[in-house]
Amino acid sequence: MQRFGLRHQCALGALAGALAFVPVAAQAQDQAETDQETGLVDAADVDDSNVIIVRAQGREQALADVPVAVSAVSGELLEKSGVSDIRDLNQVAPSLLVSSSGNEANGSARIRGIGTVGDNPGLESSVAVFVDGVYRSRSGNALSELGPIDRVEILRGPQGTLGGRNSSAGLINIYTAPPEFEFSGYGAFTYGNYDAIKVEGGINAPLGETVAARIDGVYFKRDGFYNDVTNNTDVNNRDRYLVRAQVLFEPTEDVSFRLVGDYSKKDEACCAATFVQPDFAPLARIDTSINPLTGRPNLDPFNRPNGGPALTSTSNPIVPILLGLGQDPRALSQSTFNRDIYPTAGRSYEGETEDYGISGELNWTFGDVTLTSITGYREYSNNQASDTDYTTVDLLYRAPGPNAGAREFKTFTQEFRLNGTAFNDRLDWLVGAYYANEKLETRDNLRFGNDYGTFASCRVALALAGLLGPTAVNPGNANCLSAGGQGALIGDPANPLDGALGPAGDVVVNGLNILSQVKDVGGTGDIYNQKSENFAVFTHNIVHLTDTVDLTLGVRYTSETKDFDATFGNDNVFCPQQRALQGATLLNPAFLANFPATSRGTLQALGGGLLALSCQGNSTAELNGVSISDTRDEDEFTGTAILSWKPDPDWLVYGSYSKGYKAGGFNLDRSALSNPLFLDVTNLNTANLQFDAETVDAFEVGVKYSSRKFGFSIAAFRQEFSNFQLNTFNGSVFLVQNVNGCGSDLGGGDRDGDPATGACAVDDVAPGVIAQGFEFETSLSPIRDLTMTMGITYSDTSYEDNLIGNDTGAPLDPALRLLPGDNLSNAPEWVGTASLSWTPPIGNSGLSGLFFINARATDDFNTGSDLLFGKEQDAYVIVNGRIGITGPDRRWGLEFWANNLFDKDYTQVAFNTPFVAPQQTYSAFLAEPRTYGVTVRAGF
Template sequence: MTTRSHVRVRHALQLSVAVTALALPGALFAQAAATAPAQDTVTQRAQVEDRSVTTEVDDSGIIIVRAQGREQSLADVPIAVNAVSGEELAKSGASDIRELNQVAPSLLVSSTGNEANGSARIRGIGTVGDNPGLESSVAVFVDGVYRSRSGNALSELGPIDRVEILRGPQGTLGGRNSSAGLISIYTAPPEFEFNGYGAFTYGNYDAMKFEGGVNLPVGETLAARVDGVYFKRDGFYNDVVNNVDVNNRDRYLVRGQLLFEPTSALTARLVLDYSEKNEACCAATFVQPEFAPLARVSPGLDGYNRPNIGAPALTSTQNPIIPILLGLGQNPNALTQSTFNRDIYVTPGRSFEGQTKDYGASLEVNYDLGNVELTSITGYREFNNFQGSDTDYTQVDILYRAPADNAGSRQFHTFTQELRLQGSAFNDRLDWLVGGFYANEDLKVQDNLRFGTQYGAFAPCRIINAINPALASPGSTGCISAGGRAVLQGANGGAGAFGPATGLIFAGLDNLANLNDLGGTGDVYNQNSESFAAFTHNIVHLTDRLDLTLGLRYTNETKTFDALLGNDNTICPQNRALLSGLLGVPALAGLAGGLISLSCQGNSTSEIDGLTLNDKRNEEEVTGTAILSYKPTDDLLVYGSYSRGYKGGGFNLDRSGLTGASGAGVIAGPLVAGDVANLQFAQETVNSYEIGAKYGTREFSFGLSAFRQEFSNFQLNTFNGSVFLVQNINACSTDLAGGDRDASDTTGVCDPDDVKYGVVAQGVELESSINPTRYLSFTAGLTYADTTYENNLIGNDNGSPLDPALRLLPNDNLSNAPEITATASASWTPPLGNSGFSGLAYMNVRTVGDYNTGSDLLYGKEQDGFTLVNARLGVRAPDNQYSVEVFAQNLFNVDYTQVAFNTPFVASQQTYSAFLAEPRTYGITVRAGF
């Protein structure tokens, strides 16, 4: 562990001890969301015969889950799982999966440049969500139906029955396989009694939320339920230039359900839902020293990848790119204000407006055939999103997407079918489950990313700064004034600074100056994914107290890809033809290559206009699990397990990932049809080992698990300041002599026979709950997860070198993976005299240690540890006829970032931007029910 890691651990331990001591004196408490059975009528949720959709506290107060496809006490499940009740979620104010962070210490859900790009991590492992070609390492299910990307669940969820978060690889119990874990959300089902509710919330930022629903029995065998949510709120950012707010909320959800129970043996549940968002998202601010101190940020790194202390930092005018931005019209306030000042200065006329539609239907049928139960879950979903953006996040017009139907749009059409049979045999010595899963998904991605109207003024300045910043003149063609040209031309008609090639360099700069409002005219990518899987999960009761669980899964997946590219950037081929001859001249190769790269950045060139691409990949994988569990007493379980997990490979749906005709990228030459090998990435696999113990009674529960997970071909998506890189991460078992830590893309080659896993997640999790009295309950959790890259990293499992942009990864923690996370909650619902009224006092806390928010781990992206507190106070009428509650999220208005990233095209000067997390919100909610 590095010295920096020791600082993180020490800081986070201090925070977690303080929080635990404050909230839960006298004991270790954690995250299992059990409540006292007689606490109030809300926690006494009605049981429904459809066992696949209900989890409740049983008569003894033990929480029941279906994490293994069977009804079990949470304390009897020999896997690491968090179970959070709907009541706990309502108290915490959770309305989408991001807010589960506050009640599940091993989970982190964040979003960045698009509301469709959510990323979920468990134990520090997840997939950066900015590329739709990558599936999530953490699978999300809603009512048993797979959501193909985590971001698809970043909408209002409506009334929730419970959420189960399974940690570690999954796949033998049904549904879609996952390599890091899964989140199962179960919405509140219909009931066979007439009731309804309504709620109105008003809060700061002029937030208004309307919620309502009605449950209606239709005869003895049919029940119907309809729920709706509408939420509108002003944005957290103020676009000073365009006088609009950004990161607002304007969304709604409607969900209708039918529950059909013609006999005690047969139940069927139909769910239809539609949600829509019309919002401007997502703005960013410049990172300043109060977020990333100079000691951690600088333009250069020494030979050991440490910061060069004393170099100009961030947005200082000593940073040569900053005078260029100012000279081209950047408001200086954006460069001097705090990181967390939410005034933003973007290009006039550019917009973050977008729209998201998510809708679908599912049918779940459960049929008891006597000794066998049949379960069928059929789902169809459509998800459509487009989002405009000022993609450089500056007032200078460098890069943009217009808010139209093809502005970074993605469309998912997904059909899934799951069948399970389960039962018992050999006098109940064997609980068996077998099943199959089929998924067919059509994904269409469209993009219109274009260089802005000032790119031609800005890009040549990058070249001039590299030659001599004193010569840069942003207002002059090619960023160089007549006097500067004279200096470089040489006195008295001399050969000039670049010899006979001086004229070619000037011509290249002048060509680059004309690259304005050119680029993508409509790239279209289509991908079809078809997956078949067969699985089995069996519990053998070797004795009354000793169980052996064996699970196996076979998956076959085929992905087909095609694309049609459109581009009008004629400057790229002009400068390539003009300057290619200089690439063989050692003294000029870097300068000529830089000019060509800036002219063709992201494979933007008219040479690919009308180009069609296609490819196909097929993969098979066998995964499984083995668990040995023992109950020395009725209330105590100990277990040990091994699991192998898998997540499919695929295609990078981004033209910047394409290689040139000679394999050397945009500098070498135009692309040719079929040259798409670099778009593919391999499947991600993991070997996971875990031991644990669980103790559970109504009054007290406790869980402890220790884990180690080894990931091969870990799928990493990184923005390097110009383009997105998608690369598999592995390690070499032999020493690469620093070849993975330098700036070369040729050093660090590994013999394929020496390739091993590249990422390890290992640590300990504690979780507990206590219900000391009828109206009082506590929960808390502590996760220590050392989630790190190995030394001697390489790229693909063929032994190819690591991309130089990732040189800081070896032997450091993964991004957004704090080593220490602690959560705690306290809930008190006392009766108020003999009036029948009751009170509510609820608080939860989440504290994390330091971590880096950037997937390339550059120093300016490190987030100090912080603590978040949510609170709710209220009064409830008898039988919850009505209630009034006041609440605060992020009570102490803690400033922190979700992700910091390289500001596009100025990252070579170590200028960063950041997507900020939400500030404090507060308000009042009035509810009524019948």
């Protein structure tokens, strides 16, 4: 990847310049009465109750006193930033990146460049998300309206000590606005472009001296950002709502109980993609050079360095095939960021998401000890239809319905904490236990489309074109062979040795005829079930060695059990036919013995290709009705040690070590069972579905300063990941692999196309991913009505130079050969955020103005987890703004706002177009364009 250079420095410079002297920050402590965003205000204007309190260490502490890297963002700042779900947090936290791709349920959060990618719910999130202390099973489960928020805490680095779920990269704690003992209500109406309508409102009421209740609701509807030209509809729309009800019971000063129930639903079409064009990947060329590391030709047929045709040019041999099968040519010539899409006629992206739950938090203080109990139960379900190849040609699809890529979570969690002090307050101790029971069911009905058989046959025919000539290919015929091409293969029927491939010619033609019939077949209802039980005990203790020096020690023991079973439904009867044909011929040594030794490898590759294309992803009727099961157990110790020093009340200096962990699990995808060539349904190896736990050793030093009007924090970190869990789409299937490093030089064995090269001795295995860098955050509140924040993150999050597949020293999968020595995907080295909020009074009328602007500048990065060329996103800056007027006592307000103010085009993820990938044609999930509108508020 291109390193941070002058133009990227200029991008960050422009960000800083646009906001003048704005210092940044996620320190965000509440400012009195007005913005309540920084808490760094004159003591005459605010008392200590306005300093933001966080629970980053399991007990309530002032943010400036917490010796960990944590960003705390107030509800007011979130409202001004237009935050409605966790994706919008990108704009206020430079170390965080949240994106989504092929399904609303597949949101991925990254902190310091580390996150879990892909569509596989078997992988847990590297960044855990909690709402009111209750774990959301996957990051994507929080991609819904949040409603009124009290604050958000973003903890950076591994979280492997305190309550809740272990996470290897960080966590996001969202605290919703609680009930209060004062009667109040609010309402807001928003109208924006794309016919966006958002209605939100709520009421808070005391129900006596000890009970208060509130109810909040949000409804949001908006047209889609994509125009489906083929089916005359729109995609990536919004149609969702949230209702949340709460009761707060405080019978005494020592007892508090909060009960929260919520329900949300989405009926939306998601998620479309466009072809990658020269405006995103402008420098494509065919690369026929020799790899100096291996002495073999480069395997990537398209590369970026020296210019050439567009990825969708007809010089790419697969493109004329697509056009011949009905691909709308407009999709191949328009801009990457033209949001007209041309999917298959009749295919849909419609989906439904339902999320609800109930939780209760009890805090009971008796003497010097406080008991905290957080109990939660949640159910989440999602299904999403799709034209899964994103082309006009009908190659792969999921039909709408309850089995369309469906996932359902039922999660029960229980956490207990006891904390108090001892030894004359020299020890602040905390002990606790955590239990989670998660039941996950996924269902899928992924099927080959009506054009798949001919398209796949053309893939083979193109390979034969060098032998038979280009006129041998004709996508107008089912097997993609012209009459001349078929005749050249078969030759004289009376003479089996007469064809271009001798007796193998008849086999190839018969194989193509079988392959061409793979149409509208595939999954009829694959069902995967996984039950996870997680139990942990932990302790986190702060020892006050002196009045200014603290030693924090924490340890956690986690026991994890996962039980897995699956039953497959499939009607692809052509895969078994192809297996029988090729097993008797081109994959049979006795048959190949009739050919010269120099030809056997080519013939074997032809047979393997015909079989793999007929059984892509292990889609075969051989699995119909077959069931498998397995179980795995894990035990892990994690913890932290922190030494901190407060030389005076305004300064904090600290250094820390922590060990984090993310559970292993099962790849919930039948394609991982085996290579289709070697699939044996009588002896399915479920071990192939397992991946190991991810662990991280993290080191950090930091300094924080907090005064009445100004504050900053700076942290330097290094994180070493072992068994890093990577999920990569290779154009055909998703690969889930643990990634490690090797202490010895592999001589390029991890960078070639040979799956057998690049092994490492077990005692030489080392961490495979290193994240290191620094974070700087600052805030300034020179006067009551002005708040400015800024933050900069530099993170070199990279793979090591010599990579292996797992901790046994097995070689890396060839699809990942570009990873060694490069940055991780979606891991920009430099990110900066800034905001300015000014709420000046207007005369003596009681009115006040509002001017708010924030920005995020991002260095360039590769969006593809395989790091293939052509998936790199250039540096960009996103600016949001809001201007308005507020009435006396904030009883009403009128605001005009815009997100992505300058309508910057950029992508969330670029990926290999399904089944077209060997010719390196890419597609991209685009980020949102400019949105703008007006909001009217009222309250009492």
